[in-house]
Amino acid sequence: MMKVLKRSYLALILAFLYLPIVVLVIQSFNAGSSRAVWEGFSLRWYGELFRNKNIMDALYVTVSIAILAAFFSTILGSLAAIGIHAMKKRPQAFMMTLTNLPMTMPDIVTGISLMLLFIFTKVQRGYWTMLLAHITFNTPYVILSVMPKLKQMNSHAYEAALDLGATPVYALFHVILPEIKPGIITGALMAFTLSLDDFTVSYFTTSPLVQNLSTLIYSEARRGIKPTMNALSALMFILLLVLLLIVNRRTKEPQA
Amino acid sequence: MLDLKMPVWGTWLMALGFIAFIALLVLYIRRHKGMSRSLFASPYTLWMIIFTVLPIILIAYYAFTDANGKFTFDNFVTFWDSNHTMNKQLIEMGFDPAEMGGGRGTVNLDTLVYSLWMAFLCTLICLLLGYPAAAIMADRQFKLGATLVVLFIIPMWMNFILRTIAWMTLLEDNGLINKLLIWLGFERVQLMYNSNAVQLGMVYNFLPFMVFPIYNALAKQDVKLFEASMDLGANRWLTFWKVTFPLSLPGVVSGITMVFMPAVTTFFIPRMLGGGNTEMFGDLIERTFLTANNWNLGSALSLIMMVLILLSLGLLRKVDPDGEGGSML
Amino acid sequence: MKKLAFILSIVLLVSLFPVALAQEEVNVYNWEDYIDEQVLEMFEQETGIKVNYINFTTNEDMMVQLRANPGAFDVIFPSDYCVERMIAENLIQPIDMSKITNHSEIDPRLLNPDYDPTNEYSVPYMWGTVGILYNSTMVEEDITSWASMFDSKYAGQVFMMDSYRDTLGAALKYLGYSLNTRVPAELSAARDLLIKQKQDGIVKAYQVDETKDKMVLGEAAMALMWSGDAQYAIDRNADLKFVVPSEGSNIWVDPMVISSTAQNGENAHTLIDFLTRPEIAKMNCDYIRYSSPNLGAIALMGDEYMQNVVLNPSEEITNRCEYFHDVGDFINVYNTLWGQIKGS
Numbered sequence: 001m002m003k004v005l006k007r008s009y010l011a012l013i014l015a016f017l018y019l020p021i022v023v024l025v026i027q028s029f030n031a032g033s034s035r036a037v038w039e040g041f042s043l044r045w046y047g048e049l050f051r052n053k054n055i056m057d058a059l060y061v062t063v064s065i066a067i068l069a070a071f072f073s074t075i076l077g078s079l080a081a082i083g084i085h086a087m088k089k090r091p092q093a094f095m096m097t098l099t100n101l102p103m104t105m106p107d108i109v110t111g112i113s114l115m116l117l118f119i120f121t122k123v124q125r126g127y128w129t130m131l132l133a134h135i136t137f138n139t140p141y142v143i144l145s146v147m148p149k150l151k152q153m154n155s156h157a158y159e160a161a162l163d164l165g166a167t168p169v170y171a172l173f174h175v176i177l178p179e180i181k182p183g184i185i186t187g188a189l190m191a192f193t194l195s196l197d198d199f200t201v202s203y204f205t206t207s208p209l210v211q212n213l214s215t216l217i218y219s220e221a222r223r224g225i226k227p228t229m230n231a232l233s234a235l236m237f238i239l240l241l242v243l244l245l246i247v248n249r250r251t252k253e254p255q256a
Numbered sequence: 257m258l259d260l261k262m263p264v265w266g267t268w269l270m271a272l273g274f275i276a277f278i279a280l281l282v283l284y285i286r287r288h289k290g291m292s293r294s295l296f297a298s299p300y301t302l303w304m305i306i307f308t309v310l311p312i313i314l315i316a317y318y319a320f321t322d323a324n325g326k327f328t329f330d331n332f333v334t335f336w337d338s339n340h341t342m343n344k345q346l347i348e349m350g351f352d353p354a355e356m357g358g359g360r361g362t363v364n365l366d367t368l369v370y371s372l373w374m375a376f377l378c379t380l381i382c383l384l385l386g387y388p389a390a391a392i393m394a395d396r397q398f399k400l401g402a403t404l405v406v407l408f409i410i411p412m413w414m415n416f417i418l419r420t421i422a423w424m425t426l427l428e429d430n431g432l433i434n435k436l437l438i439w440l441g442f443e444r445v446q447l448m449y450n451s452n453a454v455q456l457g458m459v460y461n462f463l464p465f466m467v468f469p470i471y472n473a474l475a476k477q478d479v480k481l482f483e484a485s486m487d488l489g490a491n492r493w494l495t496f497w498k499v500t501f502p503l504s505l506p507g508v509v510s511g512i513t514m515v516f517m518p519a520v521t522t523f524f525i526p527r528m529l530g531g532g533n534t535e536m537f538g539d540l541i542e543r544t545f546l547t548a549n550n551w552n553l554g555s556a557l558s559l560i561m562m563v564l565i566l567l568s569l570g571l572l573r574k575v576d577p578d579g580e581g582g583s584m585l
Numbered sequence: 586m587k588k589l590a591f592i593l594s595i596v597l598l599v600s601l602f603p604v605a606l607a608q609e610e611v612n613v614y615n616w617e618d619y620i621d622e623q624v625l626e627m628f629e630q631e632t633g634i635k636v637n638y639i640n641f642t643t644n645e646d647m648m649v650q651l652r653a654n655p656g657a658f659d660v661i662f663p664s665d666y667c668v669e670r671m672i673a674e675n676l677i678q679p680i681d682m683s684k685i686t687n688h689s690e691i692d693p694r695l696l697n698p699d700y701d702p703t704n705e706y707s708v709p710y711m712w713g714t715v716g717i718l719y720n721s722t723m724v725e726e727d728i729t730s731w732a733s734m735f736d737s738k739y740a741g742q743v744f745m746m747d748s749y750r751d752t753l754g755a756a757l758k759y760l761g762y763s764l765n766t767r768v769p770a771e772l773s774a775a776r777d778l779l780i781k782q783k784q785d786g787i788v789k790a791y792q793v794d795e796t797k798d799k800m801v802l803g804e805a806a807m808a809l810m811w812s813g814d815a816q817y818a819i820d821r822n823a824d825l826k827f828v829v830p831s832e833g834s835n836i837w838v839d840p841m842v843i844s845s846t847a848q849n850g851e852n853a854h855t856l857i858d859f860l861t862r863p864e865i866a867k868m869n870c871d872y873i874r875y876s877s878p879n880l881g882a883i884a885l886m887g888d889e890y891m892q893n894v895v896l897n898p899s900e901e902i903t904n905r906c907e908y909f910h911d912v913g914d915f916i917n918v919y920n921t922l923w924g925q926i927k928g929s
Contacts, residue, residue: 006392006395006398009388009389009392010389010392010393010404013385013389013463014404014407014408016460017407017408017411017460017463017464018411019426020419020422020423020426020460021411021414021419021422023422023425023426023432024414024418024419024422027422027425034798054638076299076300076303077300079296079297079299079300080296080297080299080300080301081297082293082296082297083293083294083295083296083297083298083300084294084297085293086293086294086296087294087297091294095297095301098301098304098308098309099304100569101308102304102308104513104517104565104566104569105562105565106517106518106520106521106538106561106562106565107518107521108521108523108538108541108542108558109315109521109541109558109561109562110311112315112541112545112554112555112558113311113312113314113315113558114307114311116311116314116315116318116551116555117307117310117311117314119653120314124654124657125653125654132307133307135303136303136304136307136308139300139303143300158293168293169282172296193412193413196413197412197413197415197416199415199416199417200523207650207653207654207657208614208639208640208641208650208654208657209612209637209639209654209657213415214415214416214417217415217417217418218417218524219617219640219641219642220617220640221417221421221528225418225421229415229418230418233414233415233418236413237410237413237414240410240413241410244406244410338921338924338925338928339921341917341921342917342918342921342922345914345917345918346769346918349914349915351769352769353769355768355769355770355773356769356770356772356773357770357773357774357777360780360925360928360929363924363925363927363928363929364924364928366928367928428799428802428804429802429803429804430802430803430804446741449789449790527747527792530790531789531790531791531792532747532790532791532792532927533783533788533790533791535927535928540924540928543924543927544924546643546645546646546649547643547645547646547749547920548645548917548920548923548924549645549648549649550917550920
C-alpha cells in the first residue's frame with residue numbers, strides 16, 4: 001500500500017515536470033503555426049529548421065560557447081581547486097567566499113554587472129564577451145565539484161612524489177589529476193549544461209548580432225514562437241538524452 | 257547575423273595579459289621546485305578580480321552617482337520613495353511637484369516585498385513537494401532511485417522560455433486545460449494572468465534544484481545509523497525526526513539556497529504567465545536598465561538585491577556552518 | 586596515440602572559434618517579423634549583398650543597443666519619435682536622396698514630418714494608427730470611445746500594452762490631453778486613471794506582441810493595438826473589429842534611417858531604394874498588413890486596400906490623431922509614472 005502511494009506520488013511529480021514538455025513536442029509536429037490549434041501531423045518544421053539561418057547560427061553559437069566555456073572553466077577551475085586546497089586556512093576561506101559570491105549573485109545582477117564592465121572598458125559585446133561571461137559563471141561550479149575529491153585524497157601523496165624527485169608539473173599530472181578526475185568530469189558536464197541553457201547572463205553580455213538559442217527564442221517570444229523552435233528543442237532533447245545515457249553507463253561500470 | 261568581427265583592443269589586451277600571466281606562472285613553477293601549490297589558484301584569482309570584483313565595483317559606482325557622474329544617494333532614496341528623483345527634476349524644470357498629486361511612492365519597495373514573499377512561498381512549496389520525492393528516491397529498497405533522479409534533471413535541458421510558453425498554452429482561457437474542462441462539461445476557469453500562475457511557473461522551474469541536494473544528502477547517509485536507531489527501539493517516525501532529517505539538513509539548506517536566490521529575481525515568468533500584472537524585482541531591474549535606460553537607479557536596485565541575498569545567506573550559514581550545502585550534484 | 590588524440594582535440598577546439606569571412610553585406614536592425622523574408626531573398630539574389638537581419642523588440646531597447654554597438658548596424662527602422670532623438674544624438678546620418686530613385690513614390694502627406702522637418706534623414710517605410718481592437722461577440726455596443734477601456738463593465742476583459750508611451754497615450758487622449766504633454770497635472774491624472782483601471786481589475790494583462798494571437802483566440806473582449814496587428818488579427822477572426830476612438834489617438838510612421846557609424850553605407854542606400862520600389866513595397870505591405878506610404882504600391886493593391894478602413898483610414902480619422910514626440914527630460918517622469926502603474 002505504502003509502496004503504491006510512494007510510486008504514484010513520484011509519478012505525479014514527474015507528470016507535472018513533463019507536462020509542458022509533452023506539449024512542446026506535440027506542437028513541433030503541428031502542421032499549422034498556431035500554438036493552440038491542431039492542424040494535423042507534419043514534419044514540416046523539422047525541415048524548415050535546417051533551412052533557417054538564424055536558428056542554425058544560434059545553434060552554432062550555443063554549442064560552441066558551451067564547449068569552449070566548459071573547456072576553459074574546467075582548466076581554470078581545476079587548477080584553482082588544487083591551489084585553494086593547498087592554501088592555509090585564512091586565504092582558503094577568503095577564496096571560497098570569492099567563489100561563492102558569483103554563485104549567490106542573482107543571474108540578472110551577474111549579467112548586468114558584466115555588461116557594465118564591457119561597456120565601461122569599451123569592449124564591443126558579442127561572441128567573445130559571451131564566452132568570457134560563461135567561463136566566469138561556470139568556473140565556481142567546477143571548483144565546487146573538484147573540491148570534495150581533493151578533500152578525500154591523501155594529502156601527503158603530492159609531497160611524497162616531490163620528495164621522490166618528481167617535478168610539480170609531473171606530480172600534478174600523475175598524482176593529483178587521476179585522483180580528482182571524477183570531480184573534473186562532473187564539473188565539466190555541469191559547466192556544459194549551465195552554459196547550454198543560460199539565458200539571463202547571455203542576454204546582457206551579447207549584442208543583438210550574436211544570439212544564442214535562448215536569446216533568439218526570447219526575441220521571438222513576443223511575436224509568437226514558430227514551431228521550428230519546438231522542433232529544435234525536441235531534437236536537442238533526444239540528443240542530450242542519448243548522451244546522458246552513454247555517460248551514465250560509462251561512469252557506473254567502474255563504480256560497480 | 258553572426259558578428260564575425262574581431263574584438264577590439266580591450267579584449268585582446270585582456271587575453272594577452274592572461275596568457276602572459278599563465279606563461280610566467282608555468283616558468284616560475286618549472287624553475288622553483290619547492291613552489292607552493294597555492295599558486296595554481298592565481299589565474300583564477302586574477303580572473304575573478306577582473307570579471308567578478310571589478311563589475312561589482314562598477315555597479316556600486318553607478319549606484320552612488322547620478323546621470324552626470326556626481327556622487328549622490330538619490331538612487332537609494334528613489335528606491336524608498338519612487339517620486340524622489342522625479343520631483344527633483346520637476347523642480348529643476350520649474351514645476352511644483354505638488355501638481356503631480358503625490359503618486360504611490362512605495363512601489364519599488366512593494367515590488368521587493370512581493371518578490372520576497374513569492375520566493376518564500378516558492379521555496380516552501382518546493383521543499384514540501386521535493387523532500388518526500390527525494391526521500392522516496394533515496395530509499396535503498398527503491399531500486400530505481402538513481403535513474404529517477406536523472407529524470408528530474410532532463411526537463412531543465414529544454415529551454416526555460418519554451419517551457420514557460422508551453423505553460424501558457426496550457427493555462428490560457430482558451431488553453432488546453434480549459435478546453436479539457438469544457439469538454440468534460442465544466443465551467444471555464446481563469447488560470448492565468450495572476451500570481452498563482454506565476455507561482456506555478458516558479459515552482460515548476462525551481463523544483464529540481466530542491467530535489468537534487470536533498471537526494472544527495474539522503475543517499476549518502478549510512479544505513480547503519482538508521483538500523484542502529486531502529487535496533488535501539490525508536491520507531492520509523494522518531495528515527496526520521498532524530499536521525500535522518502538532521503543528517504539531511506545540509507541538503508535542505510543547499511536546496512533552500514538554490515531555490516530562494518534565483519526565485520527572488522525571477523523575471524520573464526511574471527510577464528508571460530502573470531500577464532505583466534504582477535511585476536517582480538527581476539522585471540523591475542530589467543525594465544529600469546533596458547526600458548527606462550536608467551543605469552544609476554538600476555545599479556542601486558541590483559546592489560540592494562545583492563546585499564539582501566548575502567544577508568540571507570549569512571543567516572543560512574548559521575544553520576549550516578560547514579557550508580557543505582554548496583554543491584548541486 | 587594519446588598525443589594524436591590531444592592534438593586532434595586542440596584542432597577541434599580551435600575550429601570552434603568563429604572566423605571572419607569577407608563579403609558584401611548590410612546589417613538591418615528592425616522589428617521582429619517586420620519584413621517579408623522573400624523580399625530579403627530577392628534583394629540578395631539581385632544585388633549579391635548579404636542581408637543580416639537583426640531584431641529588436643522595443644524602441645528603447647534599440648536605442649540602448651545602437652549606442653552600445655557603434656558600427657554594428659546600417660539600416661535601422663525606428664519609430665518616428667526616436668528619429669528626433671537619434672538626430673539630436675548624432676546617431677544617424679543624412680540619406681543621399683539622389684540614390685533613392687523611387688523617393689517620388691512616397692505619399693507627400695508623410696513627407697517633411699515633424700520628426701524630420703527637412704526630410705534629410707528618413708524615408709517612410711510603414712505607417713499606421715493606434716486604436717481599440719474588439720471582439721464584437723464579447724461586447725454589447727459598438728466601441729467608439731476610449732471610455733470602454735476604462736469601463737468596469739469589461740472587468741478582466743481588456744489587454745493594455747506593455748509599452749509606456751502607448752498605454753499612457755490612451756489614457757491621456759481619453760482625458761482630452763496631448764500624447765506629448767509636459768504638464769505634471771495632466772500626466773498624474775493619466776497615471777491615476779490607469780492605476781484605477783488596474784486596481785478595478787479591468788486590465789487582464791499588459792503585453793506587446795502576444796496580444797494579437799490571443800485576440801484571435803478570443804482571450805479578451807478588447808485590446809489597445811496598432812492598426813497593422815489589428816488587421817493581422819481581423820484576417821484570422823472575422824468577429825474582430827478595429828476602431829480609432831473619437832477622442833483621437835496616435836498616428837505613427839516607421840521610417841528607414843542609416844546609422845552614422847554604418848560600415849556599409851552604400852549598401853544601405855541600395856536596400857532603402859529597393860524597399861521603396863512599388864512592387865516590393867506592395868509585397869511587404871501584403872505581408873505585414875500595415876499602411877503603406879508608397880503611392881505606387883497602393884495603386885498596385887487597388888480597391889482591396891483603398892476600401893480597407895483599418896489600413897486606409899479616412900482623412901477625418903488621421904486628422905484627429907497626433908504624432909509622438911521626443912519628450913526630452915520629461916522621459917524620466919513618464920518612466921517613473923509607468924513604474925508606479927506597473928507596481929501598483
